[in-house]
Amino acid sequence: MKLTILGGGGFRVPLVYGALLTDRGEGRVTEVVLHDLDDSRLYAVARVLDEQAARVPDAPRVTATTDLDEALRGADFIFSAIRVGGLEGRAHDERVALAEGVLGQETVGAGGIAYGLRTVPVAVDIARRVARLAPDAWLINFTNPAGLVTEAMSRHLGDRVIGICDSPVGLGRRIARVLGADPKEAWIDYVGLNHLGWVRGLRVAGRDELPRLLADPDLLGSFEEGKLFGVDWLQSLGAIPNEYLHYYYFNREAVRAYQQAEKTRGAFLADQQAQFYAEMKRPDTAALTAWDRTRAEREATYMAENRETAGAGERDADDLSGGYEKVALALMRAIARDERTTLILNVRNQGTLSALDADAVIEVPCLVDANGAHPVAVAPLPEHATGLVCAVKGVEREVLAAAESGSRTTAVKAFALHPLVDSVNVARRLVEGYTDVHPGLAYLR
Known part of the structure; x- marks a missing residue:
């Protein structure tokens, strides 16, 4: 089976290859094609992969190319982890926003909008090429902002594009661990958008163990989210938010x-x-x-x-192991071998959350089999969470509209409507600042 990795010169690619090296099952990935625009980065990552494979018999063969069409042809799975504008672009996103007194984080607020505006046109071009050159392939998207980019690509690839993120996986693992449960045996009731979701329950053998956690201040304050958000706030919410909600709540x-x-x-x-x-x-x-x-x-x-x-201190050692590569491997296994499993993924809503339309990409538990990922029915979010989800989804839709039309006015609207941007005038200056430093935004007129 052939796996193509877009952004193949990226620093985290060895995590994916390391996960592939653990898979010895029938129908496993036997060929990995790395694609990147920078051949020196491809060379560097290929060297790391070569050392990873040195003691592994029959390791997947690795090739590298800067030709996108060549990389896509014949692929069974495509893993997208591109970074349009590179890390220099991310640094610009942060500086421009912070100069206006608003958040510049790469997926949340002004920085996330800027990143989305320059990434969506590239992601759409990739989706169109995949539809033409590898129509039977499954595309797994990790490119940020993951939910927004997955929705942009889904307009051309339908349900054959699935977004993944390691944040819900890590959150569920931490909660299960502190409760003394096996994460593999726990059902995690997680709902929202990418980097904007809440764990509302964790069921083990049919019993919801989250109330026990919320009722125990010592237990609740013993792990990352308890330290980050504070025990009182988590008890007020009655849920455990994704760590990225710290940017909203604080x-x-x-x-x-x-x-x-x-x-x-x-x-x-x-x-x-x-x-x-x-x-x-x-x-x-x-x-x-x-x-x-x-x-x-x-x-x-x-x-x-x-x-x-x-005042949360340093991260626990157990939280320094990543996780998205394991999600990607589990997703590929489930589809390729019809090994049915449950994963938290970014997929089209299809009526799961009544507050959003069917095509809106959300992040929820999904049953995965040979036919793809199918969102599981969930209870409605509380009003405060529904309002935030709807507001941010509305911003994402304005970003998609601006990317499609090239409308500078629509781009300003996207910034101005975000809950973390507090003025239309700030939104206008953000668009000016970002177009000044990002050649990739020259299409906005």
């Missing part, structure tokens, strides 16, 4: 922390990865060792400003 504190940080997250990663790729140009570099060292530092500093604001 927005003023988050913006201040990012403004005061020595470097924004994007700038930190740009410098860190520049060092890694430069190191990889030396033939004597131990590629896998260098990658492992860089990854550990990257994950330890994840959402550091938010944790500092909340």
Whole structure:
């Protein structure tokens, strides 16, 4: 089976390949094609993968190309993890927003809108090529903003594009662990949009264990979300929010922390990865060792400003292991082998949440089989969560409309309607600032 990875020179690709190396079953991936626009990054990642495979018999064969059509032809699965504008673009997203006193995070608020505006046209072009060159392939999207990009691609690929994210997986794993349950045996009632969802229940053997967690302040404050949001707030909500909701619930504190940080997250990663790729140009570099060292530092500093604001301390060691690659592998296995499983995924709503239309991409538990991912019926969200979900989905739709029409006016509307942008005039200045620094937004007129 052939897997094509778009963004194949990306730093996290070895996580995906490492997961593939653990799969010895029939119908496994035997060929991996890496596609990237930067051949030096492809070379660096291919070196890491080569060292990963050194002691694994019959490891999937790896090839690399900068030709997108060549990469897509004959693919059974396509994994999209592109970053339009690179990490330098992410750093620009952060700086422009913070200069206006609003959040610049890559998926939430102004930064997420800017990233979406320059990513959607590229993602749509990829979707059209997949429909033409690999119509039977399944596309697994991890490109951020994941829900927005998945919805843009679904307009051309239908339900054959599925978005994944490791945040709900990590959240469910942490809750199960603190309750003494096996995450593999737990049913996680999680509902929302990508980076905007809530765990409302965790059932083990038919019993909802979440009320026990919410009623125990010591237990509730012992893991990442309890430290990040605070015990009182979680008990008020009666649910455990995705960590990205910290940007909404504690927005003023988050913006201040990012403004005061020595470097924004994007700038930190740009410098860190520049060092890694430069190191990889030396033939004597131990590629896998260098990658492992860089990854550990990257994950330890994840959402550091938010944790500092909340006084949450350092991340637990158990939370430094990623997870999206495991979701991707489980999803591919379920479809390719009809190994039915349940995963939290980004898929078209299809009536699951009554507040949104059928084509809106949401993030919910899905039953997965050879025919794809099927969202499970869920109870309605409470009013406060429904209002936030509808508002952010409305912004996503304006982003899609702006990307399709090239309308600068619609882009301003997208920014102005976001709950974390507090003025139409700020929205106008954001569009001006972003078009000044991003060549990829020149289409906005």
